Amino acid sequence: MIGTIYIKAMGCKVSQAEASSIAQEAFDRGLTPISNPDNADVIVLNTCTVTSRSDADTRQTLRRFHSINPNAAIIIAGCLPRIENEIRAEFQPYCIPVSSPDCNQILDAAVESASRLNAKPLSTGSGREINGFGKLFINKNRSRPFLKIQDGCDSSCSYCIVPLARGPSISVPEEIVIERLKNYLSAGYKEVVLVGIHLGLYGRDLHQKSSILKLLGRISDVISPCDGARIRLTSIEPFEADDDLIDYIAANPFICRHLHLPLQSGSNRILAMMNRPYTSEQYMDRLERIKKYMPDACVGTDIISGFPGETDFDHRETANLIKDSRLDYLHVFTFSPRPHTKAFSLPERPASTVVSRRVSELRNLGKIKRIEFNRSMINKTFTAIHENSDNGHGYTFMTDNYIKATVEDTVIETENLHKIRITGVHESGMVTASLVHAGGSNG
Numbered sequence: 001m002i003g004t005i006y007i008k009a010m011g012c013k014v015s016q017a018e019a020s021s022i023a024q025e026a027f028d029r030g031l032t033p034i035s036n037p038d039n040a041d042v043i044v045l046n047t048c049t050v051t052s053r054s055d056a057d058t059r060q061t062l063r064r065f066h067s068i069n070p071n072a073a074i075i076i077a078g079c080l081p082r083i084e085n086e087i088r089a090e091f092q093p094y095c096i097p098v099s100s101p102d103c104n105q106i107l108d109a110a111v112e113s114a115s116r117l118n119a120k121p122l123s124t125g126s127g128r129e130i131n132g133f134g135k136l137f138i139n140k141n142r143s144r145p146f147l148k149i150q151d152g153c154d155s156s157c158s159y160c161i162v163p164l165a166r167g168p169s170i171s172v173p174e175e176i177v178i179e180r181l182k183n184y185l186s187a188g189y190k191e192v193v194l195v196g197i198h199l200g201l202y203g204r205d206l207h208q209k210s211s212i213l214k215l216l217g218r219i220s221d222v223i224s225p226c227d228g229a230r231i232r233l234t235s236i237e238p239f240e241a242d243d244d245l246i247d248y249i250a251a252n253p254f255i256c257r258h259l260h261l262p263l264q265s266g267s268n269r270i271l272a273m274m275n276r277p278y279t280s281e282q283y284m285d286r287l288e289r290i291k292k293y294m295p296d297a298c299v300g301t302d303i304i305s306g307f308p309g310e311t312d313f314d315h316r317e318t319a320n321l322i323k324d325s326r327l328d329y330l331h332v333f334t335f336s337p338r339p340h341t342k343a344f345s346l347p348e349r350p351a352s353t354v355v356s357r358r359v360s361e362l363r364n365l366g367k368i369k370r371i372e373f374n375r376s377m378i379n380k381t382f383t384a385i386h387e388n389s390d391n392g393h394g395y396t397f398m399t400d401n402y403i404k405a406t407v408e409d410t411v412i413e414t415e416n417l418h419k420i421r422i423t424g425v426h427e428s429g430m431v432t433a434s435l436v437h438a439g440g441s442n443g
Contacts, residue, residue, distance in 0.1 A: 005031045005110065006040035006072075010058060011048020013195040013234055015078055017148035018101070019046045022077070025103040029111070037065050040072050042110040047078035049165060051336035055080065059088070066094055073113035077106050079165040083340075101151070143191070143387050144232070144398070145184055149177050149215070150196030155237075158275045158342035159304065159335065162197060169201040174210055178222055185226050190417050191256070191385050191398075193232045200240025212236070213245055216255065223254050228383065228417050230400060232256040235302075238263070238286045239278050246286075250293040257297040258402040259290060263327075264304050266318030273309060273346070280321055291326045296380070298328045298373060298402040303362055306335040306355035308346035315358050322365055328373035329402075330366030334359055367429060374403055374425045381436055384420045397433065405433035 005026045009019035022044055023033045037043050043065050048054040058080055065074060074095045076087065081097035096113045098106050152169045153162055184192050196202060203210025216231070223229050231254060238261045249255045261283070265271050268279045290297055303318065322330065334355055337344045350358075384397035384405065394406040397420055407420055419436035426432070 003031050003041035003111075004034045004039065005042040005044065006034055006037040007044045007046065008037070008061070009046045010061070010078070011046075011050065011054060012197075013146045013193065014148055014151065014197055015046045015048055017146040017195050018078070019044075020146070021148075022046065022103050022106055025107050026110075029107060031107075031111075037072070038068055040069060042075065042113070043069070043072045044075045044077055044106060044110060047076060047080035049078075049080040049083050049161060049338075051333065052338075053334075053336065059091075062091055062095060070094070073110060075106060075110045075113065077101075079162070082165045083161060143189075143385055144193050145189055146193045146195045147177065147180055147184065148172065148195050150199055150202045153198040154201060155198065155277075156275055158273065158346075159307065159338070161338040161341055164340055166197050169198055169205055171202050171204070171206050171210070173206060174203075174208075174215060174218060177215060178218060181219060181222055185223065185229055190227075190229045191232060192229075193234060195234045198237070199234060200236045212240075213248060216248060216252070220252060220254060230254050230256055230383075232258060232400075233260075235260040235262060237261070238283045241286050241290070243289065246289050246293060253400075256400040256402070257294050258299075258400065259297065260300045260302075261286060262302040264302060265307065265310075265314065266321030267310070267314035270307055270310055270314050270318075274304075274307065274343070280317075284321070284325060287326060296377065296401055299326070300329040300331065300402075301327055302331045302333065304333050304335050305358045305362055306350050308335070308343060309348045310335075310350055319361060319365060322362070322369070327369055329370040330362060332359055332362045332366060371425060371429055374422070374429070374431050377401075377403060377422045378424065379421065381419055381421045383417050384433075385417055403431055405431040407433050407435055 007019045009016040047058045076097045081099045096109050098109045149172045152166045154169045202212045266280050382399035384399045387396045394408045420433040422433050424432045
């Protein structure tokens with residue numbers, strides 16, 4: 001009997017890219033990936049452990065899956081089992097942790113566990129990964145697939161557990177990246193998102209040294225004849241968004257005008273304690289250069305609030321820097337003490353009530369910045385990709401500069417890129433747009 005498998009990715013886009021590779025390996029073995037866990041023989045949870053909240057979400061998800069499908073074998077993969085070798089006693093009867101990132105080992109554990117629990121002869125075929133970097137899974141339910149080009153991190157930020165979970169930086173060779181990109185483009189995708197744990201380190205570990213800039217140069221040759229197809233970068237460190245990279249993106253419209261540069265704090269004192277290798281002034285210099293050469297670019301950032309020793313003055317420095325900056329959106333996180341990190345033992349953590357107030361203030365500020373940016377784009381026209389239909393009320397599109405807009409139109413070719421004009425921004429933040437039809441005015 002051929003088994004069914006449900007795969008859920010938690011956390012970052014890298015986790016989602018890995019889930020696609022697991023799905024492809026499962027398919028090659030004769031397992032059937034399905035979109036609902038209720039009747040799956042095997043459930044694979046690709047976990048995140050970047051915060052204590054992530055761990056709590058994993059435990060809650062495990063309980064829920066076992067409740068709705070008590071006969072399923074559940075495999076815990078991803079970052080959590082790489083940090084915690086043992087799982088809680090309550091999960092041991094039905095959960096198997098797999099610390100290896102290798103899709104084959106994950107599926108081997110899944111097949112063995114499911115066969116033991118269900119006495120079903122699940123497929124044990126031996127589909128192989130490409131050079132150990134996972135496989136490519138064409139999932140047409142996703143309009144913008146994630147192409148993993150790098151894993152691991154060589155940095156030593158004092159709050160971060162990721163280097164321990166993921167190990168040092170390792171890059172996917174250029175030829176494999178190009179091969180997978182061609183496959184996505186051949187399948188009809190118009191936007192591919194390049195993802196990695198520390199994207200700016202790409203290529204430094206390869207036998208033939210490379211870089212993000214060199215890789216983009218090769219990608220330009222592949223993507224240029226593909227009728228407007230484009231590449232989107234995920235998060236990149238501010239000191240790695242150097243002049244050459246910014247200038248290249250500005251000069252090449254196949255790269256989306258959207259950059260995410262983690263700041264973490266506007267206080268230089270806190271940045272030093274975090275072991276971040278830049279100052280707030282240097283960060284602002286990068287931001288200003290991006291905006292100088294790409295005025296319509298959307299630039300977002302990450303902020304950690306409540307770091308040990310953070311005072312009201314440090315918080316105000318962060319809030320004021322954001323207010324005065326040309327940042328367009330924020331991802332605000334509460335500091336999460338992680339064992340095995342330097343920050344775990346640092347004293348003077350702010351009180352939880354203080355941190356909650358700071359987080360709320362920063363998130364409200366982020367909403368204001370986002371609405372301001374979106375409103376500055378009203379009456380401008382952008383190339384956008386269809387994402388989904390909103391229950392018949394309209395189609396959701398994503399512009400190249402990261403504006404999610406709703407278009408009310410009865411007929412839309414969902415496989416294509418479209419020109420849309422931003423028409424309004426509601427107080428709620430919702431953006432409306434209209435299609436710009438061929439031969440129509442872009443005014």
